[in-house]
Amino acid sequence: MGLDKNYSDEKKQITKIVVIEDNENFVKYLYSFFKFRSQHKIIHHFFNCKDAMNSESLGLAKILLLDIKLPQESGLEALPSILKEYPNLKVIVLTSFKDDEMLFEALQKGAVGYILKTDCFEHLENAIEQAKLGGMLFSPSMAQKILNHFKPKPVEKNNLTRRENEVLQLLKAGFTKKEMAAKLNISYNTVDTHVKNIYKKLNVNSNIRAANKNN
Structure with a gap:
């Protein structure tokens, strides 16, 4: 029994790639x-x-x-214009920059x-397959940066005694020491x-700062 023609054509379909580097x-390694x-x-x-945008290749x-680091205009600077012109294009950044700032700028501007x-x-082949499926993939060290960024920050315990917490609540309410x-x-x-x-314990030096510290 032969394969369904549509399935066969899909299997044969080649992913066309443009490189700006x-x-x-x-490039020879790629x-x-x-x-x-x-x-x-x-x-x-x-x-x-600029040369890429002036060609028809991105549309194909x-x-x-x-x-990222390119002559005339950086990859991140050009990315919004590229995706505005070719919104269906899946952009994978290949770079030597490990900065958090570069990583999050690339994500904000539409890189997958x-x-x-x-x-x-x-990781490149897997990144391409994930991009085709609508997913995203990062080098492990960069993925960890993303996880760290969104990881809930631990709640700091104030280490105050029960009575000190009672005094702190009165400080917040504006009571004087005599009134407390x-x-x-x-x-x-x-x-x-x-x-x-x-x-x-809260490392502050005024009533207002003590109250704000624990808000």
Whole structure:
């Protein structure tokens, strides 16, 4: 029984790739990498974004492999214009930059992958497949940066005693030390000691800052 024709055509479909990269040696590595991967094909390479935008190649491609540091205009500067003109293009950043700032700028501007050149040949093919399916993929170290960014921050415990927390609540409410002493049925000196301990534990030096510290 033969394969369904549509299924067969889908299996044969080649992913067309455009590369914008000014390092000739790295481009040669990319061509060598895809040479033995018949399902993917680099259809054009450009040294800068302007030449790529002035060609018809981006309109034919499914994937754009984009460097950041480029002559004339950086990859991140050009990215919004590229995606405005070719909204269906899947852009994977290939770079040596490990900065958080670069990573999040690439994501904000529409990149669907951020792969470091140092480990790109381990992850590039998978990144392309994920991009085609509507997913995203990053070098492990960059993925960890994203996870760290969105990880809930631990709630700091104030280490105050029950009585110190009671005094702190009265501080927030604007009570004076004399009023607190009457309210809690303790001496003024005891209130004063509690307030000093609160300042020390919260590392603040005023009632207002103590109140704000624990909001």
